[in-house]
Amino acid sequence: MELEHRKISSSSNELKSHPDKHLMEHLSNVGALCKEIISSKKLSMDEYVDFDVLQDVAYLVGISHDFGKATSFFQKYINETDELKRIKLKNKPETYHGFLSSLFTYYVVKEYFSSKNLQERRYLKYLPIICFLIVKRHHGNLHDALDETSDFGEADKAILEKQVEFIDFNKINDIYNVLFSKVQFNFDCNFFRDKILNSKPIYVYGKLKGHKKHYMHDVGGEGRRLVRNIDEERSLFYYFIALFLYSVLLDADKTDAANLKPVRRKDVSNDIVDNYKKSRFKENESKMNKMREEIYEEVMSNLKNINLDRDKILSLNVPTGTGKTLTSLSFALKIRKRIEYEKGYSPRIIYSLPFLSIIDQNYDVFNEVLGNPTTDILLKHHHLSDVLYTTEEDEFDSIDSDVGKDVLLIEGWNSEIIVTTFIQFFHSLISNKNRSIRKIHNIVNSIVILDEVQAIPHKYWLLLNKTINFLAKHFNTYFIFITATQPLIFNEKKNEIKELVKNKEKYFRELDRVKLHVVLEPILIESFKEVLKKDLIENENKDFLIVLNTINSSKDVYDFVKELNIKNSKIYYLSTNIVPKSRLKRIKEIKKETKERKIIVSTQLIEAGVDIDVDIVYRDFAPLDSINQVAGRCNRNFRDTKGIVKIFVLKEENREYYKYIYGTFLPSKTENVLKDKNKINESEFLKINEKYFEKIDIEKSDDESMSILETLEKLKFEDLSKFKLIKEDYFKIDVFIELDDYAKYVWRKYCEIKELPPFERRKEFLKIKKDFYDYVISVPKNYAAGFEEGVINYVSKDEVSNYYDAETGFKRETAGEGVLIC
Template identity: 60%
Template sequence: MEQKRTSSLLNDLKSHPDKSLADHLNNVGNRCKEILWSKHLNIDEFVDFETLLEILYLIGITHDFGKATTYFQRYITETDEVARKKQKNKPETHHAFISSIFTYYVVKGHLAKKGLLENEYYKYLPIIGFFVVKRHHGNLDNADDEIYSIDEEKQEILQKQVNAIDFDELDKIYANFCPEYDLGVASFKENYKEVINEITTKEKRLIRRLKDESTLFYYFISLTLFSILLDADKTDAANLEIAERREIPSDIVDRYKDANFGRTGEIGNSKSEINRIRDEIYNEVISTVEGLNLDDDKILSLNVPTGTGKTLTALSFGLKLRERLKEEQGFCPRIIYSLPFLSIIDQNSDVFMDVLDHPTTDILLKHHHLSDVVYTSEDEFEHIESEIDIGKSLLLIEGWNSEIVVTTFIQFFHSFISNRNRMIRKYHNIINSIVILDEVQAIPHEYWLLLKESINFFAEQFNTYFIFVTATQPLIFAETKNEIKSLVENKKGYFNALDRIVLIPHLMPVNINEFKEILQEDILKNANKDFLIVMNTIKSSKEIYNFIKEVVGRDTGNTKIYYLSTNIVPKERLKRIKAIKKETRERKIIVSTQLIEAGVDIDVDIVYRDFAPLDSINQVAGRCNRNFGENKGVVKIFALTERYYNIYDGFITSKTREVLKEYEGVMIAEPKFLDLNDAYFEGVKRGQSDDESKEILIDVKRLNFAELSRFKLIKEEHYKADVFVELDDEAEVVWKKYQEIITNKELKGFEKRKEFLRIKKSFYDYVMSVDKKKAEKVMIEPYLGYIGKEDIPQYYDRETGYISNSDDGAWII
């Protein structure tokens, strides 16, 4: 039986248990408008900004229209849990679909009144509004599929919902807070079937025409509207105020450098050569801020050698550019500092914490999947730091509501090449930001074209500035074609000025025993030198670590041997990295997997590296004689007969061999590295395939959002499982708390998640990722393994980590 609404209950319409529907729609509409109004866009060639503002406002005030049905109102006001669940499961209770039909109707009507519906770009806005509202509680779907899904069953449900709304009273509610718009609420009841017919016929044809489009506008404007709606909706539902913007002095890095390293530019006898070069690069880069053409110079590069202070230089440049944009362009960009690896995120975030004098989270936010879920801000009246409720903290963190955000490539790139609600919500804060992409060579070459086109759109249409920071510049953008502007005039001069290391490639295959003999001789001959040995697999790294323990135990003293890999729980790994970085008189020998390349700031004398792509070789070379010691560092490359080509892309390892083959067994001085890198990336550029990028770009342009789930910046080759290791007393406490949460029958699903967020960081300090087949004996849930204290001798070696009967193929990215 269809439900009818009585007039006496209308003033009580709820959007949430504690919020009226009228207030929520009004608030979301206004928040949408405020957020978009704060953006400075160059989209006049597509649509008028004022009109887009109106469209977004209309989306905001109609997105929960369907909550006015008696079905939804019974659900939201029901106090009995069983009855509430029963009501929730009724398809008539769901509000997004009917709301999206109404949004389409309102947006189309508004554009028709303005005489814009025949315009090439405006005509897509009604159907985009439909997609955005239909999916505001889920993930975006393919445009075609959304239209095809409007079947007879859905239309029957829609009819019931329409009959369960008092349109005359709802019209009064809208007239009360937006009298300037005639939404046509009353006539929607009579015409909704025609509206559906329009969507399933005319709009279907319009969507099909996208296959002939070359512009990214429809995709990125869809994400913009979706992201802003999500942010406005979620923050209002949580009763959160829009975060106030905070000031950061543009000279704060200058002052930090002066206080910690002496005045910049001051060159005296006490300064080492490396510090002189660091200062020279720093001063040159920050001096370019004033000379930039703010309209044209939006894609920039900081391509200088490893160990020359790129992190502080990039941050200082970003802050000074932010200040100039605020003064001259009228908007204050957020700074998004994005890196490929968790290890360097923690490291760089710590540096920024020092520079900014331990700020609250509204100034500096570290965001990755293992970050603390605590958002703090300083009360401007009380001048005290306050911690926000964990649920609200998560909303603020995931929305990137901070002045400086330090995050991963995955969090950044998957914010705009994605269909996922949670990832896209923060997307609008990338618009008008300054994005610093550190270690940009880590971006897979198959995505260069995709990201180039996306970044170009952000720069040109969304006034977003990008700084590529690396010692090995990939050819995503070409300096020779003026696609990217270098922030240093003579980068070759900086590379030539540094002669800290030599690289010796040995490309003839050697087996593990031959490698051990060479390594043993070198370790014994250089008894006072620090060594770093980087292997491609966990199996080989453990074998070499145990071998070195025997060698050093027999023949030398005063040596500390360290083992690093993802086979060890993060807490222990971090503890070892800190110990390695600490100055001691002991000689250090470090055996690691590729983990060490990820910007881990250590300094050794001699490096041995299993064969890898040239950009990885460069990264590990940056750990050798980093601080310009008296004696040159040595980096030796060996091609072990283990299958490195299963670890790395065979295409890029072949390009590395091509570049290095003429140097077999020959010492390559550091000043030659820039030429090697250029030759390597030119070879990659010439030989690479853009097929994967082109396929994704086709889906982007056709609004095939669901297909974008195949975009994986980091590809996992193995089926992994998380394994918790009860390594110490703290781990025991954390595991006990986890068990209490998941077995507590009084907690609902979202409450369990909220409680877990409180211990999430501590929990993952003891979690490692293991090939699922190798973790079978310790699995207690489908995706979680557990090694209790009593089982540690059997499954976890305190030096080398997880014990597997077969370590073949165990590797890290």
């Protein structure tokens, strides 16, 4: 870097990009980082773009993205030391550098293609406009392609031309002569100045009708041609190449601006799970453990049969409780080593789950297997996870660490194994948001394990099929779907997905842990309680799990069971009506061995992979995949006595409870496959599941998937901000419950933080965010009269008894009186 500084005049070195950094240094670093990130990838995109060309384009984007900071307006702002003056200068439109930089990038990339005779290549001719789009919004979120390239407002044009007039092009040419030489490319920045300041005559039928600035004609025309071309192509290439290059630029820019060193990749032994199993699990010849080991060995033996060029979408479809978590981790580590040896790169492993309730559980397993590693090896990332990033070389103190830098490293997924949610993963793939998209280049070339994929709404199956296929085929990203109930996102019969357990029918057939009793005739909840009472008394030594569809019905049944005063029984209540801290504590208690029998009353949150084992389950009617999940909590470890799962259709006077939660489409398919069977053995589950998902596949609507795919293809980025993988059917109000002294301390800190300036506020809140949300519940608006929308409502410790029951949580019936807002 020092050598490059000597090559340019000292006056050129006066230009700054940041208070502590020269513009030349920043552009050079970001360009080099962009190229380095691309060069570390193995892509299969030859039909679209040559790999060496893509590297050069990334470099050119990197060195051009802050061109607009060379204006005297920006330099005055960046060198100002008086804070009030600095804020005023920052808000002046002439200081904004994104639009000017994006136009410069457009002409640079366009001229580069022309110099290489690539400008008419089918997919390359629109890459300059893609680069324009991503540079323009590298400090914000992506906007729609057509809007961004349409005719610019008069005020925008005036500011742009004023900015160009206040650039010293002798200095800027001095800088860029050095930067362009690295790709054997010459570009005269004076050419760009002329493009901005000079006009082009516009003729209509041979008659002069006026003049239009060159850049308006070039960018506007090319933007319209791009959108028309996309309409005809119907390809995801432009969307994913935009996301990929945007991700690369964002990460390189933020890394250099924060003076971070790129995180060095770490090795993880591919035998680590084998070694863990040997040390942790001694000889155990139980039927369940023998089956787990058989499945494990079959999956590992299949490793050699994987064609790394073709078999990129894989399935681990085996019964619940058969060790899918450890098996999938071990397989991923072993195939990672194969890819490293045969393909020359080491994929990150991304383990994604649908629900927060099981993130911690699975993360803890991985943490134990890996021997409590640092964050650069194993990272947990969701909206409530810690904001401390650690490495072997440099472990920050959790209070004094630079939170901003830690967040950058965490949100960029700079770790070998990442445990995260479906929301984090899919909202990165389908997004216009800067912070979400930054991690895309680390999803490229990764191994993605999607656990409990049956939780993905069927309306998005086609969307996921198309996007995952593109990532697998062109970005060499491998996917492993793991579930006991495989949805038809990919069809094994059509060879769209490769099953890792060829003998899966055998394992489903041999397992006979539970029997399903199905009563499809609707029953009032009062009658249901009497049936339950009789069963609880007659089976006094059996653990029960009772799963209801609504919080109100679950509270009703819990109060009923408690009033029975059954001896030698511990009764638990679980739902989202309880603050997360208490919920997690109860789940840990439930999992402990006790002499007392357990009766657990819960909403469907218990289905989400919570690792418990009971003798008898009662379940209000639900879609078949939910019934399967709850059946997986019954006789999980294959004891000699068969478990019983009883399904009832509970109703109020006029409506079944399941309709409030699930609607009618999935329940109707469930009723269809269960209607001729009163009792079903577990050995029949696989065939029934297959029939269920086939019915869904035939009758589901792909309209929403098609609509989003069209949005992706047409680069209508802003519409993507509306995408939600899991949608709430009703508005909710957030309420902080000051349950104990620590909650009191956290709330006081929160109120102090709210008074800080915006940047400091975010930084300080990140330090308490996890603890803060341990005390927050989301209450449906119609049960929170008197509480405010759009703020965190507060119930003080003195008023907790008015609003919150220690056992069943928020008192919906009394909400709305005496609420305090900080």
